Amino acid sequence: MGKEKRFSAEEISAMVLMKMKDIAETYLGDSVTNAVVTVPAYFNDSQRQATKDAGVIAGLNMLRLVNEPTAAAIAYGVDRKMSNYDISRKNVLVFDLGGGTFDVSLVSIENDKFLVKSVNGDTHLGGMDFENRMVDYFVKEFKTKHNKDVSEHPRAIMRLRLACERAKRALSLIPETSIEIDYLCDGIDFNSTISRVCFENLNDDLFKKCISLVEQCLSNAYISKNDVDEIILAGGSTRIPKVQLLLKDFFDGKEIYKSINPDEVVAYGATICAGISCGIIDNKNMVLVDVTPLSLHVELDPAVHTACHPSSVIPRNTIIPLSNKRVLGNTDDHWALAFIKRCFKILFPCCSYRVLACIKDCFKSLFPWTKRKRQSTNDLKVTVYEGERQTLLENNLLGSFEHSAINQPSKYQLDIDINGILSVLAKDSRSGDTSKITIIDPSRLTIQDVEMMTNEAKEYKAQDKKYEERVKAKNKLEDYANNMSERVSNYCGQTIGTKDKNMIENEIQQVLKWLEWNSKEVYDAAQYMKKLDELESKCRFIKDE
Numbered sequence: 001m002g003k004e005k006r007f008s009a010e011e012i013s014a015m016v017l018m019k020m021k022d023i024a025e026t027y028l029g030d031s032v033t034n035a036v037v038t039v040p041a042y043f044n045d046s047q048r049q050a051t052k053d054a055g056v057i058a059g060l061n062m063l064r065l066v067n068e069p070t071a072a073a074i075a076y077g078v079d080r081k082m083s084n085y086d087i088s089r090k091n092v093l094v095f096d097l098g099g100g101t102f103d104v105s106l107v108s109i110e111n112d113k114f115l116v117k118s119v120n121g122d123t124h125l126g127g128m129d130f131e132n133r134m135v136d137y138f139v140k141e142f143k144t145k146h147n148k149d150v151s152e153h154p155r156a157i158m159r160l161r162l163a164c165e166r167a168k169r170a171l172s173l174i175p176e177t178s179i180e181i182d183y184l185c186d187g188i189d190f191n192s193t194i195s196r197v198c199f200e201n202l203n204d205d206l207f208k209k210c211i212s213l214v215e216q217c218l219s220n221a222y223i224s225k226n227d228v229d230e231i232i233l234a235g236g237s238t239r240i241p242k243v244q245l246l247l248k249d250f251f252d253g254k255e256i257y258k259s260i261n262p263d264e265v266v267a268y269g270a271t272i273c274a275g276i277s278c279g280i281i282d283n284k285n286m287v288l289v290d291v292t293p294l295s296l297h298v299e300l301d302p303a304v305h306t307a308c309h310p311s312s313v314i315p316r317n318t319i320i321p322l323s324n325k326r327v328l329g330n331t332d333d334h335w336a337l338a339f340i341k342r343c344f345k346i347l348f349p350c351c352s353y354r355v356l357a358c359i360k361d362c363f364k365s366l367f368p369w370t371k372r373k374r375q376s377t378n379d380l381k382v383t384v385y386e387g388e389r390q391t392l393l394e395n396n397l398l399g400s401f402e403h404s405a406i407n408q409p410s411k412y413q414l415d416i417d418i419n420g421i422l423s424v425l426a427k428d429s430r431s432g433d434t435s436k437i438t439i440i441d442p443s444r445l446t447i448q449d450v451e452m453m454t455n456e457a458k459e460y461k462a463q464d465k466k467y468e469e470r471v472k473a474k475n476k477l478e479d480y481a482n483n484m485s486e487r488v489s490n491y492c493g494q495t496i497g498t499k500d501k502n503m504i505e506n507e508i509q510q511v512l513k514w515l516e517w518n519s520k521e522v523y524d525a526a527q528y529m530k531k532l533d534e535l536e537s538k539c540r541f542i543k544d545e
Helices: 009-028 045-057 068-082 127-146 154-170 196-202 204-220 241-250 265-277 335-347 353-366 447-489 498-517 525-538
Strands: 034-039 061-067 090-097 102-110 113-122 176-185 188-195 230-234 287-291 296-299 312-314 327-329 382-386 396-401 409-416 422-428 434-437
Touching: 009 034, 009 045, 009 447, 034 045, 034 068, 034 265, 045 061, 045 396, 045 447, 061 068, 061 265, 061 287, 068 090, 068 102, 068 113, 068 230, 068 265, 068 287, 090 204, 102 204, 113 204, 127 154, 127 176, 127 188, 127 196, 127 204, 154 176, 188 196, 196 204, 196 241, 204 241, 230 265, 296 409, 312 409, 382 422, 447 498, 447 525, 498 525
Parallel strands: 034 061, 090 230, 113 287
Antiparallel strands: 090 102, 102 113, 176 188, 296 312, 296 382, 327 409, 382 396, 409 422, 422 434
């Protein structure tokens, strides 16, 4: 008691996965060890790795991470196929607006082949943002009416947020709803109403941002909106009428596909992927080709990292998994030469590497002072960034790596696996040996951290199981005592006399009082079961009538 424990995001996610694992095991009547887990398409490398770590902590063998819109597209394809609908060539747009994230993907479906052409989104845009606008609206209203700031009271804000969430759901069905909260702040009741029009006005810019991201997704895929054959909805926030209206208007009145529940479509697709991975579903012909959501950039020379737009080592929407896509050599360029090379890449983006190499050689001949000895590989630190901003430092820092396993590596290879997770290989130009390099990111969990959290999760699970057994035993005793109390009071049989009946009633009341006195305590399950056995023994003469 009183002991404070801080949990990481991975541990919280692991708890959710463990609960889902328990639900699945209860339903199936068997143990579950393998899992396919979906993630928002716009999750970066760190978020994907954290999700994978959470699965390991939860005791799951993570078969694959699947982007949520991709899973929705698979569900659509199977649903259409079961309806004998021709999906030989279809461009499908998946609009996935959930509670906290927004993703949009353009998927080309050709029979059993699913090719993701483009992804876009925002990991900080979803239903919670719409609720926050409502919360701010009512906080201002409460302050205007009562001259009190609700935002200074965390518990009051929590209650208001729950009411706003219910109101948001209601406004998807009715044009106006009310909010009633007793004793919201300093004993003051709060009653108000909000219309669907007001809700739409509060979130107008957020709704339009979703459509803007859809437009950008199509542009990145070089596809016109007229070439989109089907629109699929995923996520509970897609039920908002204004969202559907804006989406329909953007596609010039095209009807939205609504045959699959948007709350279930992603899980449906993930289940299909899991079934195929485990061999339960016989569909070896299905091909799933996904893409990386964000560009990867590498900094080899810190002197010029903010000089101009970074060059993408792996551009966004590149098909994954990819291996040997691009090999990086140790930089032997003077800062001026590196600057010239980057400028050429901006001015002439289609310029080949062979042409750039010729330009570099000419520049060295004209300006010999730009030649310099190759810097020691032991001093070279390579930093990896992810994002689409204009300068490296504005992008998301994934981490950095140095050379420890190989003495003199001269080439670096970035690989992205089927889960969208990055790994780096270093190659020794002399021996040809390769070694996997660990990206150093202080925010990530180490192998030791994951192992420790896995062991702790097992301990928590064992504790939870014992607590659950104790609570079940306690409830069983209480239910039996209450049931027998009613039956004994109404018992008119000849099996027992009045004296024995009074004795049984007294025993039952003693048990009920003991439970009441110890209502805040949860004893060992065996203690409850012992009392239950004793009570059952004394009540054995009470027959059903």
